[in-house]
Amino acid sequence: MRYVIVGTGAAGATAARTIKRMDRDGEVVIIGDERFFPYNRYLLTEFLSGAVSAAELFHTSEEFFEAMDIRLRKGQAVERVYPNDKTIRFAHNEVMSYDRLLIATGRSPSLGPVLRPYAKLIQRYYTFEDILLIQKRLPEVREVIVSGRGLSALDLIQGMYRVGKKITYITRGQAIDVSTVESHLMGDLDSALAEREINFVHDDRIVAIECVDNRYLVKTFQGKELWGDLVFAWDNYTPNVGCLRNTGIEVKTGILVDLRMRSSAPEVYAAGDCVEIYHPTLKNYWINFGWPNAVEQGRIAGKNMAGDNEEYQIHETTLFNILGKPLEARWWD
Amino acid sequence: MSETSDALFVAEPERAHLTSTDVLDRKWIDVNIPCKAACPVMTDVPGYIQAILEGDFETAYKINRRDNVFPHSLGRVCNRPCEPACRHGREGLGEPVAICHLKRASADFGYTPLDLEIVPNGKKVCVVGAGPAGLTAANDLAIKGYQVVVLEQYDEPGGMLRYGIPQFRLPYDVVAADVKSITDLGVEIRCNQRIDSEAQIELLKREYDAVILSGGCMLPSSVKLPGMDAHGFYWGLDFMMQANRELLNDIKLNKVVVIGGGFTAVDCTRTSYRLGASEITLAYRRTKDKMSAGEPEIDCMEEEGIEMEFLVSPVEILAKDGKVTGIRLVRNRLEEGKPVAIPGSEFVIECDAVIMAIGQTNEDLPGTKEVPEVNEVPQKDNFFLAGDFRNGSGTVIEACADGRKVARRAHQYLSGIKGYQDVVHIEEIKLDQLPRTREDDFIPLTTMPHIPVSERLAKNREVETGYTRELAQNEARRCYLCHYNFQIDIDRCIYCMACIDAMPVDCIKLAKDIDVGADGSLRYVSAAHWEEAQAITIDNDKCIRCGNCVRACPVDCISISKYTLETVEVE
Structure with a gap:
């Protein structure tokens, strides 16, 4: 039995480990498009500010994969899944067959049609490689502009604050848009932002970016012109589902799965930040992002791929929980 | 065999060539020129793109004018069935060629009044409905020498082009330019003439040698939900028609929910934005990739800040004191690709307007249901049905194709010709005449320039500003020219x-x-x-x-x- 796992994050790595524990003879291949061994993405801000070492960032190593007899293929992007043929095609055109496939590709900041033309002027804040690049540029940076929705914006602001940068934050709403945070926390967040002397531009959005003499001029919908040495911008964090385009596998924003983490195609599973499940309490589809959830879904997907029949338990809370710590602990530590 | 109108439009260079009626050669075109095969009117796509590549925009326009009649309009609003078929978009080969944008460039830079020698044949045809199907039929029959009169119920011709599509996508003067090109052939359009009874049709059948009824598909699909009678509820096409007739300029919109996933639904969201709505949500029962609206239009909608809810269906329009206050929706799950309501998942979006844009149907005109089909065309003696009125709500280019098919059938009926035949012209080409090189394959897609998103509130300002000549020629270089x-x-x-x-x-x-x-x-x-x-x-x-x-x-x-x-x- 060949198990192929696309994605080396928490869900993918957990699934690989789980499968190997249940099916020692099974062949497990785990594929990641980054050049590094799997690391904890949620610790990147701490790594940037020096609070966490590189050793703490990487949760796996060559020895781990050797010991588990898991084949890691890093730096290789999967371009397309062919569920009818039970194959995948890499960006370098190699074709690999699978008996069971797990998509655990996570999600990443995406640019909508307004920002897309300025992609080259926008600094991404998502991968270890992004952080290495930012570290290199930091000595030249005094002011940064941040525009984006969600907790990732908070995380980025915290990171830039810790390394002593002046921050302008642009948001479409009246306040920081963190829909998953319970309302009683919002006031505290606002005052935390104020304490950090963040230039808060509300009810606005970026419509154009220019590079002038190595600085960036950001123009907003309301007609403001703001300058920064780095611009971080995104519209949404969206599941990485490009390899499933036109495959017939059902995708809303994320891959639609049942409680056993099965997608609409036979033998294709999905787990982690790239999946969307209907949440009866929210009465909405839901991407339960974050490390603990990815580990949980990866474990269940791995077990079911190896022949078990376990259901994912939807948590009855919407309070965001990152690294097992509630939001307050992360923000005010 | 006799010459068709083709040679009247585009003069082919005098090179040695063969003509073939062999089924293998005809099949070669369907297999190897997929853009052309995907186009309902089989537009000679590589022909006009090659003309643009060579800087001959006039020939590019004439090819389009011959094949699809409305190059100005279709270059903006065609649903582009050719582009998903384009071989440049196949796996590993990049993005499809921007065929539709190139069509627009052919009209923007190559428009020229037609100078056709039309020989009157003394016969008169009446077309009812001045939409894309009716006008295409009128165009084709006028070229054949018929005296054509078009009767239109509204005060301007164009049908859906004029009233169903907003000006920021298709300005009125652009539609007017295409219509003028048809009336220049001698077609007479009489507006404010509504034909809605069997007696009127019988009268026309006696007065004219043939009558083509192409009244379009203007009635909303019959969906009934509680609360639809409240003030603030609109049917999608009604909303667009009122907006296009400048009847909604004083409307007060704040929160709007639009139901649907097609072009009209997207147009309704974007029109609401221009009418001052601050929170607009498009709610669609399937997923984004199943929306029938085009990707560029959806992108523009997103640019304008419109939110989207997928896998939801409307349950009830909520109203208080006769005014819309919200809409109750239910979440769907997909069962073998079909949306099915999830029990207990109902939720409410507060709003002051609900626009239901879920398709249209045709009017039930007495005497039209019994018209039998003759060689795939509904015909009873000298009376024909064409376009959306016959086929149900479709696209502009499908309506054009049907108008052409019916015009050919009417001409066959009136002239006594046996029928039509496809002929393939095969022309030998030398290597130095081939304009492509391998380097052309690596040219990235040329994006369509737009007005800035901060200037979109101007209600009727066209958003897509069109390629320059240079951009068009650059994009044309990407075409594989599959006719070789x-x-x-x-x-x-x-x-x-x-x-x-x-x-x-x-x-x-x-x-x-x-x-x-x-x-x-x-x-x-x-x-x-x-x-x-x-x-x-x-x-x-x-x-x-x-x-x-x-x-x-x-x-x-x-x-x-x-x-x-x-x-x-x-x-």
């Missing part, structure tokens, strides 16, 4: 493999055998080793027309020929 057929003359081939060494993609095959199907389809039985090979052949479905193989061939055994299709009358 590369063939290896096996009798002269020395099997040196030089062409295979030079091929940039897997386009030249060693074959043990080639099966030819009855319809002209080819199936290669590939040879694993060259010793097994009985033939070496170019797979034109894979060929990117770069000419590398012709340049590499030491014995000059690879020929290039250009295939063009013409439909001629059989007398």
Whole structure:
């Protein structure tokens, strides 16, 4: 039995480990498009500010994969899944067959049609490689502009604050848009932002970016012109589902799965930040992002791929929980 | 056989060429020019793109004017069935060519009044409805010498082009330019003339040699939900028609929910934005990839800040004191691709307007249901049905195609010709006439320029500003020009493999055998080793027309020929 796992994050790595524990003879291949061994993405801000070492960032190593007899293929992007043929095609055109496939590709900041033309002027804040690049540029940076929705914006602001940068934050709403945070926390967040002397531009959005003499001029919908040495911008964090385009596998924003983490195609599973499940309490589809959830879904997907029949338990809370710590602990530590 | 109108539009250079009615040659076009085959009117896409590439925008316009009649309008609002079919968009080859934007460029820079020699034949045809189907039929019949009168119920011609699509996508003067090009042929359009009774139709049938009814599809689909009678509820097409007649300029919109996933639904969201709504949500029962609206229109909608809810269906319009206060929706799950409501998942979006844009149906006009089909065209004596009125709500280009089909049938009925036949013109091309090189394959897609998003509140300002000539020519370079057929003359081939060494993609095959199907389809039985090979052949479905193989061939055994299709009358 060949198990192929696309994605080396928490869900993918957990699934690989789980499968190997249940099916020692099974062949497990785990594929990641980054050049590094799997690391904890949620610790990147701490790594940037020096609070966490590189050793703490990487949760796996060559020895781990050797010991588990898991084949890691890093730096290789999967371009397309062919569920009818039970194959995948890499960006370098190699074709690999699978008996069971797990998509655990996570999600990443995406640019909508307004920002897309300025992609080259926008600094991404998502991968270890992004952080290495930012570290290199930091000595030249005094002011940064941040525009984006969600907790990732908070995380980025915290990171830039810790390394002593002046921050302008642009948001479409009246306040920081963190829909998953319970309302009683919002006031505290606002005052935390104020304490950090963040230039808060509300009810606005970026419509154009220019590079002038190595600085960036950001123009907003309301007609403001703001300058920064780095611009971080995104519209949404969206599941990485490009390899499933036109495959017939059902995708809303994320891959639609049942409680056993099965997608609409036979033998294709999905787990982690790239999946969307209907949440009866929210009465909405839901991407339960974050490390603990990815580990949980990866474990269940791995077990079911190896022949078990376990259901994912939807948590009855919407309070965001990152690294097992509630939001307050992360923000005010 | 006799000449059709084709030669009147575009003068072909006088080169030696063959004409063929062989089914294999006809099939070659369907298989190898997929953009053309996907177009309901079979527009000569590579023909006009090559003209643009060569800087001849006038010829590009004339090809479009001949094939699809409305180059200005379709260059903006066509649903582009050609683009998903484009071979440049196939796996590993990049993005499809921006065929529709190039059509617009042909009209923007190549528009020229037609100078056709039309010989009147003394017969009169009445077309009811001045939409795309009716006007296409009128155009085609006027070229054949008929005196054509078009009766239109509204105060301006154009049908959905004029009233169903907002000006920021399709300005009125653009529609007017296309309509003028038809009236310049002698077609008379009489507006504010509504035909809605059997007696009126009977009168027209006596007065004219033929009557074509193409009244469109303007009634909303029959969906009934509680609360639809409240103030603030609109049907999608009604909303667009009122907006396009400037009847909604004083409306007060704040929060709007639009139901639907088609072009009209997206147009309703964007029109609401321009009418001052601050929170607009598009709610669609399936997923984004199933929306029938085009990707560029959806992108523009997103740019304008419109939110989207997928996998939801409307349950009830909520109202208080006769005014809309919200909409109750239910979440769907997909069961074998079909949306099914999830019990207990109902939720409410507060709003002051609900616009239901879920499709249209035609009017039930007495005497039209009984019209039988003759050779796929509804015809009873001298009375014909055409366009959306006959087929249900469709696209502009489908309506044009149906108008053309019905016009041909009417002409056959009135003139006594036996019918029509497809003829393939095959013209030999020298390598130095081939405008493509391998480098052209790496040109990225040329994006359409837009006005800035901060200037979109101007209600009628066109958002897409069009390619410049230079951008159009740059985009035209990306086209594979699939009308070129590369063939290896096996009798002269020395099997040196030089062409295979030079091929940039897997386009030249060693074959043990080639099966030819009855319809002209080819199936290669590939040879694993060259010793097994009985033939070496170019797979034109894979060929990117770069000419590398012709340049590499030491014995000059690879020929290039250009295939063009013409439909001629059989007398």
